[in-house]
Amino acid sequence: MVQGKWFAPGQPLGEVLPVREAVFGAAGPESDPLSWNCLVFWDGVPAAAGRIWWQDGAFRIGDIGVLPDYRGRGLGDLALRLLLFKAQSHAAREVRLKTPPELAGFFARLGFRAGAPEEGGAETLEMMIPGDAIDLDTCRNCPRQDCPSRK
Ligand SMILES: CC(C)(COP(=O)(O)OP(=O)(O)OC[C@H]1O[C@@H](n2cnc3c(N)ncnc32)[C@H](O)[C@@H]1OP(=O)(O)O)[C@@H](O)C(=O)NCCC(=O)NCCS
Numbered sequence: 072m073v074q075g076k077w078f079a080p081g082q083p084l085g086e087v088l089p090v091r092e093a094v095f096g097a098a099g100p101e102s103d104p105l106s107w108n109c110l111v112f113w114d115g116v117p118a119a120a121g122r123i124w125w126q127d128g129a130f131r132i133g134d135i136g137v138l139p140d141y142r143g144r145g146l147g148d149l150a151l152r153l154l155l156f157k158a159q160s161h162a163a164r165e166v167r168l169k170t171p172p173e174l175a176g177f178f179a180r181l182g183f184r185a186g187a188p189e190e191g192g193a194e195t196l197e198m199m200i201p202g203d204a205i206d207l208d209t210c211r212n213c214p215r216q217d218c219p220s221r222k
Pocket of ligand 1: 094133134135136137138141142143144145146147148149168169170171173174175176177180
């Protein structure tokens with residue numbers, strides 16, 4: 072079973088940090104105490120995490136990571152959708168993130184568009200989605216009409 076859990080800004084992140092450390096090798100950025108963190112469990116195992124915070128006039132998403140053994144099961148997609156839902160529920164005007172360029176396609180699936188490459192190198196790409204372009208309706212472009220999710 073897949074479950075999601077939210078951690079409000081300032082809540083202890085003891086369940087989240089091991090996932091982040093396993094994926095990124097680092098735990099706590101400065102903006103963590105200001106962030107909403109989400110954690111996704113696969114059969115009770117904390118397997119995916121991500122966070123969203125407000126900074127310099129925009130919501131920022133970061134540290135989306137899935138444990139290597141749990142990739143390819145839709146958990147990264149779910150974590151990103153949870154974070155975008157949080158942005159929507161805060162009436163976000165725009166949401167920004169920085170990503171390695173090779174992951175741009177993962178974020179583009181949900182409408183993020185690439186900005187200019189970061190100064191000083193092409194290691195990081197900044198991507199953005201306007202708040203009113205966030206579309207979390209997975210059925211809209213799906214041709215399958217008899218799917219139980221539509222009922
Ligand atoms: C990127 C990452 C979060 C994806 O998680 P995941 O659970 O394996 O992805 P999902 O199974 O949810 O994939 C959802 C969809 O995205 C696609 N996708 C996954 N990785 C992709 C990539 N690098 N580029 C393009 N599409 C990608 C999948 O094919 C899938 O498409 P489908 O729905 O058409 O089948 C995971 O690979 C990861 O943790 N990477 C390392 C951490 C990292 O660099 N994070 C980004 C920092 S902001």
